[in-house]
Amino acid sequence: MTLSPDDIPSRTAVARRIGDWVAGVRRRDIPEPAAAVALDCIVDTLGVALAGTGDAAARLAADEARASYAAGPSRLLTGGRLCAEGAVFANVAAAHALDFDDNSYAGFVHGSAVVVPTALAMVEVAGGGGSDLLTAVTAGAEAQYALAESVGNGVYHDGWWTTALFGAVGAAAAGAKALRLDGRTTADAIAFALCGTGGMRACFGTGAKPLLAAQAAANGVRAVRLAARGLSVPHGVVEDPRGFARLIATDRFDPAAVEALGRCWRLLDPGIDTKLYPVCLSAHAAIDAVRDLMTERGLTSHDIRSIQCRVPPVVAANLTYGQPATAGEARFSLPFAVACAMLYGTLALEHLDEATLADPLLRQAAGRVSMTADPDWNADPGRARIAPEGAEVSVETITGERLVRFCASARGTAARPLSATEHAAKFRTCAARAIGPDAAEHLHRKLCRIEAEVGLSGLFDPAHHADRS
Missing domain, CATH: 1.10.4100.10 (2-methylcitrate dehydratase PrpD)
Structure with missing residues (x-):
């Protein structure tokens, strides 16, 4: 008991x-x-x-x-x-x-x-x-x-x-x-x-x-x-x-x-934030806001003159690299993250490489992104609670139009969880980089029914990736 x-x-x-x-x-x-x-x-x-x-x-x-x-x-x-x-x-x-x-x-x-x-x-x-x-x-x-x-x-x-x-x-x-x-x-x-x-x-x-x-x-x-x-x-x-x-x-x-252990389960509240993008979670809300605005208004990177991001102090404290020189720094760079959303429509593992970091178009796009820490962000307890790493994004187009989007919680956070399909796709994409797509698929099926496994010694062995009949 x-x-x-x-x-x-x-x-x-x-x-x-x-x-x-x-x-x-x-x-x-x-x-x-x-x-x-x-x-x-x-x-x-x-x-x-x-x-x-x-x-x-x-x-x-x-x-x-x-x-x-x-x-x-x-x-x-x-x-x-x-x-x-x-x-x-x-x-x-x-x-x-x-x-x-x-x-x-x-x-x-x-x-x-x-x-x-x-x-x-x-x-x-x-x-x-x-x-x-x-x-x-x-x-x-x-x-x-x-x-x-x-x-x-x-x-x-x-x-x-x-x-x-x-x-x-x-x-x-x-x-x-x-x-x-x-x-x-x-x-x-x-x-x-x-x-x-x-x-x-x-x-x-x-x-x-x-x-x-x-x-x-x-x-x-x-x-x-x-x-x-x-x-x-x-x-x-x-x-x-x-x-x-x-x-x-x-x-x-x-x-x-x-x-409260055993009565309150933190896995459920505040819950788990599963990342959709392979960078610091502090950048995710701004990425989502930019992606949503561009999709809704049919914008391309060429239509955007500048992007201003107003964020909580903790986000600014985490995302300290304006022009990152390495993949590690890029994971903590809001200009890099938003520039990827502008140019590629998303931010994926393949974008965290030397070629992308050195791309003049990426660096130019990142130069159009600015970040401002709002010292009063947490003065409103409600906003501090629902948007601890949120972002208010203001996009200025080349025609002078100003578009604003507030994102309290990014996709994948406990407030906006990924679907089972998205979870599975992320696993297969990640695992395939190491073991190939077929093995990744078999391993995913095995992990999803992990409680049926009486032992774990062969979990990652290639011979055990195929489902048992």
Whole structure:
């Protein structure tokens, strides 16, 4: 039976509350709508991770993992097997390398890129199956998001990179669940992971970003292994005057978010934002607004004199590259993103290459795009809530006409989710870059029925991609 918050004494430390919930939650306790979202997270993350294996940072991580870690039962997406920590380091880097992985506003966290590869590697260690994978992913995601929600998004605005900061917790929770550790041991792992966690947004636009996510996940796995071997850590590391809430969140901490584990499911509210475009989510609303205006008015890039984008401060703080020189910088450039929408009608993986970046037409189009941070954006609580990364776009045509479009939430966000067809198309496009279209199709079918899999060791093997009769 799942241990509910009402069963836990009020004096119980936060890490222990999380650990007891993670240890107690079973597949049957997860509401089917939340399980469906978790399955989408698994499919989407593994698709973008396969595409990400070709990125320079992901290749670096895979090379480092092979050189530094022992062989083991956990699959590298690039081929071969390592111990869980090594596989997690490489696979998480691939999952986040393209910035195409999902996001949640519970902490501004890229939760799945850390949790899904970690759960996969640790379930392989434990010899579990697809149902175990879905349960571990759900447990890791909910634990991570609950803690992030408890300290609020101010942590992100202060400059902490929350994917690395909370990723160690999500990885520790997912790994502990996969190994079926008890509540005390799980709490030890979470507490130890928290004691050493960190990450700064100063890394955005560089290969350090996916590698920090990988490092956080590997640290979470190491915390689980050490706890399983008997490491004991004080469970009050969040509340301690020298602890997480004081040092990281400047005493912004509401334990109610953690106490609600098992009653409130963050996979459902605030939900998961699945990206339609392979760039920072902060650029997506402006892309959608420009695409919609151009479609509705039949405009081409030649019809547009300028585009002005009014955005929240957090968007301007994330999208810091005006004329990006690398694909990494382009993922954090609003002029690049909007220029792609103007010229190509969308922004896809193939646009993040040297040829596109060097194209004079692209650079000229980007020069017609400006961005202004609105310091009063969050003064309206309603707008701050519904449009945390929204955009108001003003298009001036060569005839002098001014067209304005406000986009609160981009396509793919929890407010405007992708259809099942769009989810599937994204997976096939991403996975095909690594394994080819036929294998991608077979793997997609297998992942969509993952709970029927009694073991995961052959999940990515070519011989197992075809459906069984």
